[in-house]
Amino acid sequence: xxxxxxxxxxxxxxxxxxxxxxxxxxxxxxxxxxxxxxxxxxxxxxxxxxxxxxxxxxxxxxxxxxxxxxxxxxxxxxxxxxxxxxxxxx
Amino acid sequence: xxxxxxxxxxxxxxxxxxxxxxxxxxxxxxxxxxxxxxxxxxxxxxxxxxxxxxxxxxxxxxxxxxxxxxxxxxxxxxxxxxxxxxxxxx
Amino acid sequence: xxxxxxxxxxxxxxxxxxxxxxxxxxxxxxxxxxxxxxxxxxxxxxxxxxxxxxxxxxxxxxxxxxxxxxxxxxxxxxxxxxxxxxxxxx
Amino acid sequence: xxxxxxxxxxxxxxxxxxxxxxxxxxxxxxxxxxxxxxxxxxxxxxxxxxxxxxxxxxxxxxxxxxxxxxxxxxxxxxxxxxxxxxxxxx
Amino acid sequence: xxxxxxxxxxxxxxxxxxxxxxxxxxxxxxxxxxxxxxxxxxxxxxxxxxxxxxxxxxxxxxxxxxxxxxxxxxxxxxxxxxxxxxxxxx
Numbered sequence: 001x002x003x004x005x006x007x008x009x010x011x012x013x014x015x016x017x018x019x020x021x022x023x024x025x026x027x028x029x030x031x032x033x034x035x036x037x038x039x040x041x042x043x044x045x046x047x048x049x050x051x052x053x054x055x056x057x058x059x060x061x062x063x064x065x066x067x068x069x070x071x072x073x074x075x076x077x078x079x080x081x082x083x084x085x086x087x088x089x090x
Numbered sequence: 091x092x093x094x095x096x097x098x099x100x101x102x103x104x105x106x107x108x109x110x111x112x113x114x115x116x117x118x119x120x121x122x123x124x125x126x127x128x129x130x131x132x133x134x135x136x137x138x139x140x141x142x143x144x145x146x147x148x149x150x151x152x153x154x155x156x157x158x159x160x161x162x163x164x165x166x167x168x169x170x171x172x173x174x175x176x177x178x179x180x
Numbered sequence: 181x182x183x184x185x186x187x188x189x190x191x192x193x194x195x196x197x198x199x200x201x202x203x204x205x206x207x208x209x210x211x212x213x214x215x216x217x218x219x220x221x222x223x224x225x226x227x228x229x230x231x232x233x234x235x236x237x238x239x240x241x242x243x244x245x246x247x248x249x250x251x252x253x254x255x256x257x258x259x260x261x262x263x264x265x266x267x268x269x270x
Numbered sequence: 271x272x273x274x275x276x277x278x279x280x281x282x283x284x285x286x287x288x289x290x291x292x293x294x295x296x297x298x299x300x301x302x303x304x305x306x307x308x309x310x311x312x313x314x315x316x317x318x319x320x321x322x323x324x325x326x327x328x329x330x331x332x333x334x335x336x337x338x339x340x341x342x343x344x345x346x347x348x349x350x351x352x353x354x355x356x357x358x359x360x
Numbered sequence: 361x362x363x364x365x366x367x368x369x370x371x372x373x374x375x376x377x378x379x380x381x382x383x384x385x386x387x388x389x390x391x392x393x394x395x396x397x398x399x400x401x402x403x404x405x406x407x408x409x410x411x412x413x414x415x416x417x418x419x420x421x422x423x424x425x426x427x428x429x430x431x432x433x434x435x436x437x438x439x440x441x442x443x444x445x446x447x448x449x450x
Contacts, residue, residue, distance in 0.1 A: 001294070001311070001312040001313070001344065001345060001346060002311055002312065003312065007177055007178055008122065008175060008176045008177035008178055009175075009176050010146065010170075010172055010174075010175050010176075011172075011173045011174040011175075011176070012146070012170040012171060012172055012173055013171070013173055014137050014138070014170065014171040015137060015169060015170030015171070016136055016137060016156055016169040016170060018155070019169060019170060024091070024146070024170075026122055026175065026176075026177055031309070031310060032278065032296055032310055037309065038309075039121070039127065039128075040121060040122055040177075041091070041092055042091040042092065042093065042146050043091070046286055046343070047284050047285060047286060048284070051178060052178070056280065056282070056294070056312050058343045058344060058345045059345045060150050060151070060152075060330050060331060060345050061150060061151040061152055061241070061330070061331040061421070062330075062331055062333070062334055062341070062342070062343045062344060062345055063152070063343065063345075064152050064155075065288070065334075065341040065342070065343040066286055066343055068341050071152070071155040071158050072152070072155065073136070073148045073152045073153065073155040073156055073167060073169045074091065074148060074152060074169075075091060075148045075149045075150050075152055075153075076091060077343060079285060079286040079289060079343045079344075080280075080282040080284065080285030080286060080289060080294075081282060081283070081284040081285070082280055082281075082282055083281045083282055083283055084280075084281040085278060085279075085280050085281075085296065086278045086279050086280075086281070086296075087277055087278035087296055087310075088277055088278055088321060088322070097267055097268055098212065098265060098266045098267035098268055099265075099266050100236065100260075100262055100264075100265050100266075101262075101263045101264040101265075101266070102236070102260040102261060102262055102263055103261070103263055104227050104228070104260065104261040105227060105259060105260030105261070106226055106227060106246055106259040106260060108245070109259060109260060114181070114236070114260075116212055116265065116266075116267055129211070129217065129218075130211060130212055130267075131181070131182055132181040132182065132183065132236050133181070141268060142268070150240050150241070150242075151240060151241040151242055151331070151421070153242070154242050154245075161242070161245040161248050162242070162245065163226070163238045163242045163243060163245040163246055163257060163259045164181065164238060164242060164259075165181060165238045165239045165240050165242055165243075166181060187447055187448055188392065188445060188446045188447035188448055189445075189446050190416065190440075190442055190444075190445050190446075191442070191443045191444040191445075191446070192416070192440040192441060192442055192443055193441070193443055194407050194408070194440065194441040195407060195439060195440030195441070196406055196407060196426055196439040196440060198425070199439060199440060204361070204416070204440075206392055206445065206446075206447055219391070219397065219398075220391060220392055220447075221361065221362055222361040222362065222363065222416050223361070231448060232448070240420050240421070240422075241331070241420060241421040241422055243422070244422050244425075251422070251425040251428050252422070252425065253406070253418045253422045253423060253425040253426055253437060253439045254361065254418060254422060254439075255361060255418045255419045255420050255422055255423075256361060271384070271401070271402040271403070271434065271435060271436060272401055272402065273402065301399070301400060302368065302386055302400055307399065308399075316376055316433070317374050317375060317376060318374070326370065326372070326384070326402050328433045328434060328435045329435045330420050330421060330435050331420070331421040332420075332421055332423070332424050332431070332432070332433045332434060332435055333433060333435075335378070335424075335431040335432065335433040336376055336433055338431050347433060349375060349376040349379060349433045349434075350370075350372040350374065350375030350376060350379060350384075351372060351373070351374040351375070352370055352371070352372055353371045353372055353373055354370075354371040355368060355369075355370050355371075355386065356368045356369050356370075356371070356386075357367055357368035357386055357400075358367055358368055358411060358412070
């Protein structure tokens with residue numbers, strides 16, 4: 001999983017049926033010190049994350065697991081909100 | 091998922107049977123400000139996206155979900171059309 | 181999916197049983213204008229593609245779908261031959 | 271799989287139910303000589319790895335296999351602790 | 361799939377149960393001319409590959425297929441040994 005900050009959201013009327021009612025958030029990936037790194041992406045939210053919160057997200061097939069047995073066409077999902085990151089060596 | 095603009099399409103007569111009758115579009119990935127970023131790719135369309143529209147697409151195994159239970163050999167599918175992207179910090 | 185040109189093949193006697201009798205081709209990924217981009221890779225062929233043809237290939241788990249229900253350990257498969265690519269903006 | 275060193279952990283109260291009780295570690299990928307390379311990431315631990323240990327981790331769908339039949343939304347899992355790496359040519 | 365040369369192995373006592381008895385090899389990815397490219401990685405071996413041999417490996421979920429129905433947490437597996445690579449254009 002990777003760390004990211006929630007920085008926005010996407011409004012979309014026409015979409016795959018299974019996405020109806022699911023928040024699509026814009027994420028900025030960050031490193032363990034909170035600094036931006038890499039490109040922004042879109043992710044679904046399975047934990048109620050809000051704007052500016054630090055989260056970690058899961059990519060790939062398993063990004064759809066929180067909605068199992070529905071097969072949601074999603075490749076990135078927020079699976080947790082970060083309280084604190086402990087790193088012994090930057 | 092990632093944002094992209096529909097910029098073209100592929101004509102293909104010889105293809106895997108499960109792809110018959112499905113539109114293959116050329117996508118240019120873009121950032122949340124609408125600027126091009128990264129390499130163009132081919133994607134199937136599950137929502138009726140048209141030329142020049144801003145869409146978001148899903149990659150990987152789950153790109154085939156819109157056609158489930160058919161197992162379509164596709165690794166990128168448009169799953170929504172974007173009305174608006176709200177970003178609090180570029 | 182991504183565009184590529186077929187530029188060679190791999191001869192391999194010792195291989196996983198499920199790969200027996202399947203052509204392994206060398207692909208050079210190309211952009212929509214036909215120019216090389218990125219690294220060459222190996223792919224199986226599900227459509228009868230030949231040397232120098234322009235094709236599109238599918239990556240990941242779904243690359244094995246053309247041989248379903250056989251579970252072929254393959255991560256890239258040619259799923260179509262390109263007749264023409266229309267792009268409104270390069 | 272890739273080599274990495276365990277350099278920290280993430281404290282997270284709000285998370286997907288299936289992640290409850292599982293350690294989330296911060297990994298620094300390393301090369302076979304033990305030198306850092308690439309970006310840090312978060313992984314679950316299936317083998318009891320501790321701080322500063324050299325491990326190898328598995329990415330993608332199969333990162334969830336150690337918890338099967340639970341469908342854990344995880345894309346990186348530590349699957350072994352390294353005793354020694356033998357490389358004939360650096 | 362990608363080409364690689366076997367350049368070493370990993371000794372690991374503590375590991376996921378399903379990995380017991382499986383060789384973990386260190387691979388150096390190479391191009392079709394045999395030159396190194398990209399980062400080394402760890403892979404399981406499903407074909408009896410030995411040191412210095414040129415092989416091709418499969419990444420992702422399907423890397424576990426050679427051990428099906430066991431769900432082995434592996435994301436890279438050697439699936440064939442290369443006799444010869446024919447490329448019409450370098």
